[in-house]
Amino acid sequence: MKTQKTLPFLILLFELFTLSGLTEVTGRFAEDCVLPCSFPPGEDEAIHWKHGTTNVHSYYFKQDQLSQQNPGYQSRTALFHEEIPKGNASLKLHSLRLNDSGSYHCYVGTKSDKTDKYVTLKIAVLPYYTMEYENKDTIRLLKCYAFHIYPEPKYYLNITWGDDNKPIQTTKMSISQDGPFFSVRSDQNITNPNSSYQCNIQNSYLNQTWTAEWKTEGSLSSEEGTMISIPCTSAEVCNDTKELIITWKKVDSASVGLEEINQRNYSLTLRDLTQSDNGEYLCNISTPHCTQITVRYLHVEKRNKDIDIWIIALTLLLLVVIILISILSFLRKEREPLPSG
CATH class of the missing domain: 2.60.40.10 (Immunoglobulins)
Incomplete structure (x- = not known):
């Protein structure tokens, strides 16, 4: 990533x-x-x-x-x-x-x-916040984190969740410590993948509010060997272009090369598609106060091998016909009598 x-x-x-x-x-x-x-x-x-x-x-x-x-x-x-x-x-x-x-x-x-x-x-201490998405064995899970927290955040930091901006029961926060600093985590199962999910972190010690949203968009399909552009749009609240960070990754794999990301509309371009390109693609748009995660599924269809065989056969047949016509034309010219002097 x-x-x-x-x-x-x-x-x-x-x-x-x-x-x-x-x-x-x-x-x-x-x-x-x-x-x-x-x-x-x-x-x-x-x-x-x-x-x-x-x-x-x-x-x-x-x-x-x-x-x-x-x-x-x-x-x-x-x-x-x-x-x-x-x-x-x-x-x-x-x-x-x-x-x-x-x-x-x-x-x-x-x-x-x-x-x-x-x-x-x-x-x-300057904290930072993030949201992570996991999809393993049909279980979809969101994790909301607050890192580098000081002092102990038990009484002043709160993480809440929403489903389509409606409050839902929040899981218990877990707090861990590394040296003098603390980390806070809260998980949320995705029970309805057609909904959007919001994570809100309130830090009253710093008077800070941070919001993250997860959502899915329509799936895309294309054929092996072709090129496709996967779009990603940001919500207005996450559209601070001065501090905007765009990250694309294929879920459960490494990050995508930066050269493949269009810096104007944040779309991701994949070339010469193969079956290994099948899967979920995650676009993460982040600013200091907001993160938006958009997930799209890409289905790469296998190229029809029978059609490929027919195309090759027709191409070879056309090539043979052209060669035969050329030979016949040459022989015809050879048989023509030379003009008398």
Whole structure:
């Protein structure tokens, strides 16, 4: 299967809200974020940031003082020096790590005032979602996945299913863990192949929604040795051409060569058909927020060997007739008397 650029489904997240003096920030794993802290402007500012009891960053005497900084924050913190006289002691934290999450204390002292602010940092890992289709021994199965999830998704991630956009009973989600990251899976049997099936993933931690749809289209047939184009159309919701990924594959086999996919209408061209080309073909159209899987069945008819034999026989007969006519014409010319001089 052609690599889906995935395909991941990403949201640049920087949420702030203040409740009773407590500020909460959600930053994205491995990227940068800013922990806000404001204070009444004054002279001789002394700024100290701590993560629990860990020294994160200090500033006094008009410069950074990092001799007591915890090694885990080395080269990863910065203040906005030009903003400090204006009452801004916010801390920029680079390359977020999972253990950066938690409560931060910002203390600012000036000649005239003291300020204490608390910021809770939540780390969001960039997840990606996908749907897979299986057809084995007459059992058709859809699998919906959420990968690279953090923190544990038990209480904030939900997978639901629909049949022709009508809710159906959802199977229990299974959660697995690989290191600090989690994966979530939900399966759905296809009981009516003429229906469309929808998988919806709600991630309340990131305020994300992802939707996938599976459907079948009419079957196609062609004869051995011929060429055929298998169409694939995308739903309007999955038509973000800037981030559109097209993948074709024959179910239970390897992916189809990219050169066979028409990049304008997403159709797949198969040439010189053989019996091995019989089967289901899956077109996967994906964007960060949507996936659409369309399945078509291709039946390759055997070429009629009797007709082939007759065509060969008639061709040979025609060739023999042409040769005989040529010989007779030559002999006739040989028998004609030469003109007298």
